[in-house]
Amino acid sequence: MMSRILKYRELLLVAIIVVLIAIFSARAPGFASPESLANIFNDTSILMILALGQMAVILTKSIDLSVAANLSFTGMAIAMMNAAYPQIPLPLLIVMAMGIGALLGAINGLMVWKIGIPSIVATLGTLTIYRGMAFVLSGGAWVNQTQMTATFLNTPRVVVLGLPLLGWTAILVIALVTIVFTRTVFGRALYAAGGNPTAALYAGIDVGRTRFFAFVLSGALAGLCGYLWVSRYAVAYVDIAAGFELDTVAACVIGGISTLGGIGSVGGAILGALFLGVIKNALPVINISPFWQMAISGFVIIVAVLFNARQEKRKGRLILRDAAKSRSPLAEVPVEGAAA
Amino acid sequence: MSTLTFEKQPSRHIPDKLSTPAGRILGSWEALLVAVAIAIFIANSFASPHFLDPWNLSDATYNFTEKAMIAFAMTLLIISGEIDLSVAAIIALASTAMGAAVQAGFQTPALVGIGLGVGLLCGAFNGFLVARIGLPSIVVTIGTMSLFRGIAQIVLGDQAYGGYPASFAWFGQGYMSDFSWWPTLPGFEVVTFEMVAFVVFALIFGILLHRTAFGRRIYAIGNNAFAAQFSGIPVQRTKFMLFLMTGLMSGFAAVCLTSRLGSTRHTIAAGWELEVVTMAVLGGVSILGGSGTIPGVVLAAIVMGLVTFGLGLLNVPGIVMSIFIGLLLILVIALPIVIRRIRSGAAA
Amino acid sequence: QNMKIGLVAKSLGNGFFEAANKGAQEAAKELGGVEVIYTGPTSTTAEGQIEVINALIAQRVDAIAISANDPDAVVPALKRAAQRGIKVISWDSAVGKDGRIVHLNPSSNELIGNMCLKLAASHLPDGKGDFAILSATSTSTNQNTWIAEMKKQLPKYPGLNLVTTVYGDDLADKSYREAQGLLKSHPNVKVIVAPTTVGVLAASQVVKDAGKIGQVYVTGLGLPSEMAGAVHSGATKEFAIWNPIDLGYSATQIAYRLVKGETDGKPGAEINAGRMGKIKIGDNGEAAMADPFVYDKNNVDEFAKIF
């Protein structure tokens, strides 16, 4: 039942995305070509990865508004590290990025878990703090292409089987996160902790600790994206990915992750991100004036939410329909002795 | 079996309140904020010789007056369990509409009407989607945030609207001493229109929230919308009204800001939504709904204004200031929780 | 007591303004008894600049030299500064006439517009073909002025065809996407002109990622330190920029002279600007510095060390 409804929602999103691509390619031939689609996927990779981290947090009935700031800080830190010590091997740098990201996520998580600050407040605070730290760290200066090593910049661009490694990274993360969410104790605890925190407590799940690790996961993925972003755009500065936190939330919501916690699938979040990615990529391509872009994405988000809500609309308990199915003899008996 | 044998006991007396008024005030959020404000005030006056200058302080109020006016309405909205992230975008759209009206030759009164009207319409749109259709407000307003500003961008493109009539400048730049009836006492000449508007709206929203049935219903809705509905409170209609109010106040802020800037671009008021929410939360409004006060938000606005002004005098870059604001937010929220925990730990 | 001059950038952390600050500090040292307060908002907004201006007024600085994010929005705040006896000039990006005494153009807008077209033409065979513009935000004063100038002077370059103008908002990712979209929707575009560093950088990255080096060129205005990579990759052959150090230096000099009362800054006045010689104030109280300077792979590394 659950999977059926979820599948239905996802199918719908897939259909919408396909229709969008069809419309766009009618106006810009080549938009639907395999390279172009691979390109859109590649372009959306970072948003998808971030959305998965955000999803983990949202599942536990929290929100992480600091993902983009975290990305900015780790991106800056890693880029400066690469510039200062070009000899550090890339894998180590990536591990460091994820580690710094996880640490920043853990700070959010600790405030939510140990002090009990609502997540939206805690991350609203760290949103400004982390970005400010990126400024303090760099003194506001940029790290430019020339300062970074070629390996650092080019590895995510290496094309394997028609898709750059950046895209493959996203696929790997999606696969791992799917396993974590559906098959591990932690993953199921995410759903439980958000779906019904009291019940989770009674089931022996430490809701606070689960939230904490959701934030750590979100932070680690944001850290990874910090590296991916900087290498993709070959520059690091304080304002990178400004406002991106709202995109990750929008992707989750479009994908049917309930902001009330406990509901949603990895597929949904990915499709939500892809949906935004297609729109963002398509508008410049089909030559819509840049001034229209913002209004269109806003409009589309509202429509997507409307669509979702229509599906979610709680059906009644259907007492009567059940009655009709198992019609028992007494149900037919007219009201006996009813007051006139 | 059906005779009454349950003996009724004399009912016990129940006092109205447990603690003394003094105890309640001292333990309150507002007291904490007052302490913080005083501390920052003192720190500022030590840090810079220019701080205690009436004209400087008057200029500094512009850092928070417009945002605070929105924050008052937002406070009511957040207490009712909703949020509006589109307020800054409403400013952009309202300002654009006013700019277009100027090009069409409208005069100041019409401009103000248009600014407020567009704010109201935007609020109605949000309210319709949230209260009527039942969509989650955080998502709806993330959408309308792009939509409203996007429309402004379509209209304006890379252009700017300017040429506002001179009389329009008064809302964002005027002093009350422009009026003959304003007292000419020393210190009163630095009072701006926006400061007066800030005080007046603080009073209006404070009374509305804390002294009227409407305000009480907002608390009931925010704490338990079901129980509110089952008590005959028109939950959806109340929420709709709150979105209208937030839209209207955004429209008013648009009038003030546009008047202060004297020009409209589509980037106007970028990023204000989070500052407004921060102000409300710092003022002790629970982001989960159900609690918060207007005096708290007034104090939070002043605290934020003092911090940014004080740091500005030391030429601290804005982004570093925002670190302080972020830390302040977390500390002020965390402090009472931690103190309470330590206290109950000590009691046990 | 030191003379205090507030040097207001469009936003902090931008290499161009950091370089201008270097020049300003150099001028301060040379003049003696001058303290330059380098400040600005964190992101390029008018509201942020107004707060910064208010803070400078409160500190009773003697002069403010600003590169404005919005020519009109900062005027009321600057007027208030003027009322409190502060000398206000603008540099780089102009402020409306009644908000300042003098505006110092980095170069003349005509020259810059012309330079951009010249760069575009030099990347096209016979100087003929399609090109597109990738700008910063749609509200940036100077970008818009230059684009207007380019359009005005386009007839001077027959065969050169401006296809479209897109806006990357000075954000790396948005500029990247816009440039990508450009290549897809206008396959004939052979040159992208970006009158902003972020734009040139993002566009050359796109050209490189699309494997189109040698087919599509990127040029425009950018800082040598940021552009060096693009030049070496071959995505950019040449680009131009004036010298921000000189700009900051001159702005500080002019502000100093105004405060000292050595000049009133009226049109026609000639202001002594130290090592830059005399700067003449033209119509509208505007003054211009020199021609933009062109960089290519032979000289970019040398200048990259400086700014």
Added chain:
Amino acid sequence: MSAVQAIPETPAPLLEMRGISKTFPGVKALDQVDVALYPGTVTALIGENGAGKSTLVKILTGIYQPDSGEIAVDGAPVQFVNAEAAIRSGITAIYQETVLFDELSVAENIFLGHAPRNRLGLVNWGAMNARAAALLTSIDAPISPYTRLKDLSIAHRHLVAIARALSVEARVVIMDEPTAALSYKEVEDLFRIIERLKKQGKAILFISHKFEEVYQIAEHFVVFRDGRSIGSGLLSQTGQGEIVRMMVGRSVDHVFPKVDVAIGDTVLKVRGYSHPTEFDGISFDLRRGEILGLYGLVGAGRSEFCQALFGITRPSAGTLELEGRRIGIRSPAQAIAAGIVYVPEERGRHGAVLQMPIFQNISMATLARTTRAGFLRQAEEFALARTYAERLDLRAAALSVPVGTLSGGNQQKVVIGKWLAARPKVIILDEPTKGIDIGSKAAVHAFMSELAGEGLSVIMVSSELPEILGMSDRVMVMREGRMAGLWERDGLDAELLVRAATGNT
């Protein structure tokens, strides 16, 4: 400390709690209580609302930590730092509130926290579903393990909760008011399961406010009053009266204090009230001073029907006449204005705003009366609240404390107070005594009678037969959304009502 009887020749206790205390801010919920549970034995824990029963349960299952005292399993002291630790020690519970996960499948609801895992440590869904199916079959629950919980009826949810409790190898099973939401038949099913657990040698702690059930299923009892253990012993040697005296500290005879009042004219005339999916063709007259019992199994649609009368949902067909005038009710506000009020079944969710003070809850539906020109007058609010608090014999530290700090019975009094303040003509009470102790229950019943005596018309929804039989002037039975009959007080008997409600002829 009156009646601690020696329990003859029992085996050693499986679980013992000694000197347990627990304090919440402002409340001493438990004060040095002792409880022992024996293998193969059901121990009933009895006490008024707020006596501390559920608190004890939560301490036993590791959700709360006691301030002092010790717990021993098989004589060895143990400490439960969290729920998982308690489960590992073989203690499992069905909690007072159904604490399950709406969005998860039945199987996962049963196994969450202790799901079967494969060699890699990953959750083994196949094994989990299979074991869940087996477990559900063993308790005769006709539920698929794949169903999402939110698609189940309340009764089926309880079966899932029971299956969950049985899914671990438990030695101690705690049931906190498991029957409160169950119908007559389901209670019997539950008792069969309990008998089986008993045979397996498990120790069972059974909490209920219903004496018939306690005497039917339990051997031992423990009585709590105000957080202290007042007495314990064998039920076979202790009369109901004595237990009641221990509970409330005074004697209370039972109880349905239905006074005969003169029934007046028809106040409310309901004709053909229908809803597309929930109920159909409900027609009856309600007269002045009458208590109309509305009986049915849980899930029969009584609440939905009453909520439609109150304007929460809109009917698709049917008419209403109040005192001879046709009215259409489309919102609770209209219902209140017309004089119809509804005390909902789910107190915490629909009835009271738990975070708000008592006086604000009582004035909530009638704010117009305590305001002048839209402005609140606090003194009048307090006066109003005091009037009803005293009339209902509310127990609270102050009128400004949040309702959430009160016990269930007192919360119910606040909700009823809110509605009396609205001076209604018709009051609908949906399961007014569900989960309420005998003392408060008697108070509510007495009060209901008093109201009827004052000429108020009462619709009382209840799933408890004795209550229906004891309090109603007439009884209407609903089954699967339809009327299954309407009887005058004289012709009533329990069997008739049960047959009508279940459809068994």
